[in-house]
Amino acid sequence: MQLKIEPRREISRNLLYLTPFLAVLLTVVTGFVLFMLMGYDPFAAIYHFFVSPLLSLYGLSELMVKAAPLIIIGVGLAIGFRANVWNIGAEGQLTIGAIASGAVALAFWGDTGLWVLPLMCIAGVLGGMLYASIPAFLKTRFGVNEILTSLMLTYVATLFLSTLVYGPLKDPAGFNFPQSRMFTDAALLGVVFDGTRMHTGTIFALLIAVAVWVLMTFTIIGFQVRVVGQAPAAARFAGFSRNTIIWFGLLVSGGLAGLAGTFEVAGPIGQLIPVITPGYGFTAIIVAFLGRLHPLGIILSGFLMALSYIGGENAQVEVGLPQAVTGVFQGLLLFFLLASDFLVRYRVRVVRLVTETAS
């Protein structure tokens, strides 16, 4: 007997949606072994990482808080990824969006107008789009690799935020701490449940995911993005402009990342500080892949990756696990997912050798 590997004529739909669960399972099993090797009680560690955060109102509300930016950025990135447009600078676009909306909040500090928050959202989206337009321009005009430029710009954005909160935007009455004034009420998102940090941004995140699904399923540009990704030759033959798709992928994902940044500073943070994201822009890349680049899948994977953040914090408090475990889990999860893709595209068959049947 021997194993024979052959490509499937069409990818397996069932496996496409089943393999993410397989990847999660493999990650948990690996985590179990890892915790054991590190000398922790693996059952307790797994319990406090994946289960106990879901058993309290606080844990659930924090899950909503952290899932919001991941879902918003994830659905945006997925559009580009479908067409092989690799925006990996969402972290930077998020930061610029936060700066733009934060600047609006500070400019109208103390103002009670209902228009402050919408204006912040517009500023955040535009900020993110503007920042993403740099790699889009360099890619379409000169053919510069968007992976490298969007990533380099992330470092620049973080340093820019730092410049501002250590300088012009520093709270004059803040004892020289590197942070802006606290935003006033008109610049803050409402809290959904009293006593938690869950803000209306989570609800918007779900609406945005549905909107992107409609965009990708029912519009011409959505169709073009999918064709460019799946059949580049057909797309060229049909006359779809590659440059339009690049601009579209980068502007939409940049704008949404900027909006996510707006929600962070107008929601859980409430001011500008040197670090406003624990890597949401990078984690959202995993969220997009784990959700199979489908907005509805991304909602699920967004919640799961949010759990990896909260579980990491919780396991640190409860069993003293280092916080870095979160990053290891996130990387492992993407590894296993990519490995399991093999099953989607190839069929493994057990073949009996002729000699064996003869004997």
Added chain:
Amino acid sequence: MTDSSAVLVLLTVISAATPLLFAALGELITEKSGVLNLGVEGMMLAGAVAAFAVAVTTGSSTLGVFAGALAGAILAFAFGVLTLTLAANQVATGLALTIFGIGLSALVGAGFVGIAVTPLPKLAIPGVSDLPVIGSLVFGHDALVYLSIVATVAVAWFLKKTRGGMILRAVGESDLSAHSIGYDVIGVRYRAVVFGGAMSGLGGAFLSLAYTPMWAEEMTAGRGWIALALVVFASWRPWRVLFGAYLFGGVTILQLYLQGAGGLDIPSQVMSMLPYLATILVLTVIAAGPWKGRLDAPACLGRPFRPST
């Protein structure tokens, strides 16, 4: 110390350039075989933490250097299993490798933050190293600095003059033809990927054992990505990688000196942006310049290959 400040500046440029040179040479070989590994940053971090942990634990920085190379090679092998054996998307897998490397190195390194290590010894030659200017510029570095130069020569010679180098280039330019005349495409690519990982690991080891020398989370600060950009900048040619690495080492040191000089009324963070902005600028100039179209990217770069039999 009798050296002028200019000599001291040049010395720091050399140490800022060396980690970039290692990582970019490794990635050059990987990409020449037709594989794009975006996980350089993750492999460098793994190399940095492994080298530091082993050097602190055993007291031997030499063992540390080996551990750094090994750690990078192991991560690269995992990348190979996914992209070469399982034909996974190279861009996504490279990103996964970076995210995993950042997390794993932070986890392993948690116990080593704030610890000092004996830096790699300088190879001083009595008499010669004491010569003015030449003495400290050419002699008196640690072994890794020399190794990075030797590696440049070796990579250039391998690609151009050896049979193995020719096969590597053939595999990167046309995997199907190379396969049909009987070369083991996947095997060659595995070796190229693992070599790239070991070199990234060495670059990381240099950072944590010689450049800083200490361990801090995400201490590579984007050097892995700059190394990737250097390969494009160099049009996949080893000597230009050397030139590019020293150019970027120069930019890094320049902004440090400008920050230190203080006379300028520019916030230090803005100065710190320089290496990243320079990377974007250089990539744009290379892509837009009159020599565009002659960039010489390997034809099969990033394309998965699975033999049909």
